[in-house]
Amino acid sequence: MHEYGIVQTLLARVVQEADSRGAIAVRRLQVRIGELAGVEPELLTWAWETFRERTVCADAVLEVETVPARWVCPGCGTDIVSGGLLRCPDCGVPARLESGQEIILQRIEMEIPDV
Ligand SMILES: [Zn+2]
Numbered sequence: 694m695h696e697y698g699i700v701q702t703l704l705a706r707v708v709q710e711a712d713s714r715g716a717i718a719v720r721r722l723q724v725r726i727g728e729l730a731g732v733e734p735e736l737l738t739w740a741w742e743t744f745r746e747r748t749v750c751a752d753a754v755l756e757v758e759t760v761p762a763r764w765v766c767p768g769c770g771t772d773i774v775s776g777g778l779l780r781c782p783d784c785g786v787p788a789r790l791e792s793g794q795e796i797i798l799q800r801i802e803m804e805i806p807d808v
Pocket of ligand 1 (some may be wrong): 766767769770771781782783784785797
């Protein structure tokens with residue numbers, strides 16, 4: 694499953710980040726996922742809850758924010774509505790995908806003990 698791989702990569706990154714900052718626990722993380730990334734948010738959450746066990750992320754909540762796909766004209770920069778013909782009505786050139794395929798680790802909240 695696609696989501697498994699994403700979660701494993703995500704977890705490895707968060708654990709590394711937590712280690713480097715001496716965190717004792719990760720509380721929450723926010724991920725932005727493009728609607729064209731082929732990721733099912735529910736499956737991602739489920740995979741997360743499976744993989745986070747016995748790691749510094751054991752109690753970390755995964756928040757998934759879906760980013761809508763957005764196309765623009767590479768010529769004039771006009772937004773192009775998805776669902777229709779993906780071509781600029783003014784320039785006639787094919788639209789360029791601006792966002793919608795990204796998987797971004799947006800934010801990590803962790804607990805770092807006072808030294
Ligand atoms: Zn245009």
